[in-house]
Amino acid sequence: MAINSKIEWTESSWNPITGCTKISPGCANCYAERLANRLKAMGQPNYRNGFNLTLHENLLEIPLRWKKPRFIFVNSMSDLFHPDVPLDFIYKIFNVMRQAHWHCFQILTKRSERLLEVNHLLDWLPNIWMGVSIENQDYSFRLDHLRKIGANIKFLSCEPLIGSLSNIELKGIDWVIVGGESGPKARNMRVPWVSDLRDKCLKLRIPFFFKQWGGPSKKRTGRILDGRIFNEMPSPHSSQRKF
Secondary structure (H helix, E strand, O other): OEEEOOOOOOOEEEOOEEEOOOOOHHHOOOHHHHHHHHHHHOOOHHHOOOOOOEEOHHHOOHHHHOOOOOEEEEOOOEOOOOOOOOHHHHHHHHHHHHHOOOOEEEEEEOOHHHHHHHHHHOOOOOOEEEEEEOOOHHHOHHHHHHHOOOOOEEEEEEOOOOOOOOOOOOOOOOEEEEEOOEOOOOOOOOHHHHHHHHHHHHHHOOOEEEEEOOEOOHHHHOOOEOOEOOEOOOOOOOOOOOO
8 A cells, every 4th residue: 555666757655545436538447446456356455445435544644654755656546636535634645745744745636626626725845746647638627727726846647648738738837747558458649649748848848757658568668759768857956856
């Protein structure tokens, strides 16, 4: 539930919430759902409910036990702003992130409407990064919501990227992650979609992180774009950090 992560743009994951429901086309082949159901079948007690949304009070304080600073992906197996997550539990998670100020917490949501709705109730310390997932142009409104919140670092995850984002506006965004879908039912990601986002980031001097081409075997397709690996990241101190 709180482990070293294989996700390239973070270091650890922390899952005080597990489970979710599908909200847009990017959710169709959800990796978290596949993993949750596999863990349930293996008898993992934290996944006794499979991919049904579950709160884990006993896991809230785990980041406080990690003394070495690290990047932590919050709820890699869920969505913090899911409508069934009580506001009180969101407060508890933010309180832990406030106390564990030596870590950098990375949150991603597709529920940007609720994020914006509760924004004024949350304490956006510099160590809390907030991002939205956008899979195609139809969901670019999530970025408009993100721009209005109080997070110090605002980022965009285009994974799985299943359509062009040629008309997206990136001003006010501090970081862009792009990745193709992986797994047995992976949908194709076209090279121009990736190159266009990379070029937009270069023009605006936004750190660009290319996670993967994806496909049935993401190890085989790799993550090289135009002859290089893009590992750019912002930092709370306005300098880029690279893994």
